[in-house]
Amino acid sequence: xxxxxxxxxxxPLPQSSPPLQGERVAFTGTLASMTHxxxxxxxxxxxxxxxxxxxxxxxxxxxGEEGWPLExxxxxxxxxxxxxxxxxxxxxxxxxxxxxxxxLIALEEPEQEAHKLYTPxxxxxxxxxPVNQIRxxxxxxxxxxxxxxxxxxxxxxxQVAGVRRLLQLLDSGISPDQIESSLRRLESIFPxxxxxxxxxxxxxxxNRLLLRDDAGLFExxxxxxxxxxxxxxxxxxxxxxxxFPAGASEKTSPCDxxxxxxxxxxxxxxxxxxxxxxxxxxxxxxxxPTKAEYxxxxxxxxxxLNNLAGATERYHTTxxxxxxxxxxxxxxxxxxxEQDRHEEAIRYFQGALSLHPEYPDAIYHLAEVLQQLNRxxxxxxxxxxxxNLDSRGPWAENARHSLQQWEAQTNEQ
Numbered sequence: 304x305x306x307x308x309x310x311x312x313x314x315p316l317p318q319s320s321p322p323l324q325g326e327r328v329a330f331t332g333t334l335a336s337m338t339h340x341x342x343x344x345x346x347x348x349x350x351x352x353x354x355x356x357x358x359x360x361x362x363x364x365x366x367g368e369e370g371w372p373l374e375x376x377x378x379x380x381x382x383x384x385x386x387x388x389x390x391x392x393x394x395x396x397x398x399x400x401x402x403x404x405x406x407l408i409a410l411e412e413p414e415q416e417a418h419k420l421y422t423p424x425x426x427x428x429x430x431x432x433p434v435n436q437i438r439x440x441x442x443x444x445x446x447x448x449x450x451x452x453x454x455x456x457x458x459x460x461x462q463v464a465g466v467r468r469l470l471q472l473l474d475s476g477i478s479p480d481q482i483e484s485s486l487r488r489l490e491s492i493f494p495x496x497x498x499x500x501x502x503x504x505x506x507x508x509x510n511r512l513l514l515r516d517d518a519g520l521f522e523x524x525x526x527x528x529x530x531x532x533x534x535x536x537x538x539x540x541x542x543x544x545x546x547f548p549a550g551a552s553e554k555t556s557p558c559d560x561x562x563x564x565x566x567x568x569x570x571x572x573x574x575x576x577x578x579x580x581x582x583x584x585x586x587x588x589x590x591x592p593t594k595a596e597y598x599x600x601x602x603x604x605x606x607x608l609n610n611l612a613g614a615t616e617r618y619h620t621t622x623x624x625x626x627x628x629x630x631x632x633x634x635x636x637x638x639x640x641e642q643d644r645h646e647e648a649i650r651y652f653q654g655a656l657s658l659h660p661e662y663p664d665a666i667y668h669l670a671e672v673l674q675q676l677n678r679x680x681x682x683x684x685x686x687x688x689x690x691n692l693d694s695r696g697p698w699a700e701n702a703r704h705s706l707q708q709w710e711a712q713t714n715e716q
Contacts, residue, residue, distance in 0.1 A: 321349045321350025322407050323349040324351070326352070327351065327361045327362050327363070328346045328354065329353075329357045329365070330366075331381075331383055332366050332369070332380060335695060336401060336694075349408045362397060363399060364396060366398065372489075373482070375472075377478075379488055379489055387488070420460075422456070422663060422664055425664065429697065429698075432463065435603065440466055447462075452629065454629065564584075565587040565600070568582070568583025578608075585601065588601065595622075595628050596621075598618075602616075603634075606638070611641070614634075629662060633662070636652040636669075645676055648672050652669035667689050670682045674705060683706055686703075687706060690706070
């Protein structure tokens, strides 16, 4: 038997089929990563056929992850209702979450957890939800951090988007019972439906009824008393002792409980009652001056009152009491950048990154400042690092655009 001729070419390896070959794909809900039109084009590019409507010819339905797929009237989306009917008749329809579809067409790696976890600032940009609102949701148990680096929380995108959608429906007048009924109808499709149901219950509880008696406000269901703040007249940011609001008895006064003062001040901050929040945080600090979290929230309140000097000082105090308070480092960087004190801003962003090298907020803001200083080569490295951590949302788009601009300028030289 003769040896094979080494000059003979090996037969070509068979090419793999496109991941969506033969698939007819429909989309429902708001996509977090792109528009529906872009999703249609990607489907076609990967061998599938995108359809506007769902029928028995469809083999796949992709559900967007920017909130639960409920219509303005609180009902499940039409396509989801049609999908449930098709599944009941035995039709072999695959229902994928958006992230599963992205993995299928190799736009997102399943092991890249950074694509799914977001800091409060990233969620603010992606979902247009204020950072203080996200913090309030965490305090009330509506959302839970998937992981924390020191004090910095990282959240699951869909969890936060889901709360926002439920709030939109409740604010539009849809009854909690109707929303719950709609979510229950999705149980056969989404086994994790218990999470939004629990969120809904907490949201409804949050709209609690408070009554007033001679001693102040109380909740009839629990008998719990609630501390009220007066709005003191203040002309400057000074540490002084303020009188307890008139009308509240010493028996119900929580002035000796810094944590209760802090919680009530947070509620005032959530309601944009900034002077009340200012009063409460200051009182809490007088009772427990080493608590970094108290100073951090006081700094945020001062910033929202346009007191930049006071806010800067309080963020510094936060770091003095807790050198690992990452968000305080970044907030200082942002405050200095806002005042065109770029070198100081860089110092504090780099300080944050020395503690947490993969901190997306600090990486993004550092790249912004470096770009403003025309240090484009340095900025480009940070834009790319950011994109390695986050591939979707406005910050990712801006990072991608800035990087493309720099690469184009480099190629022209």
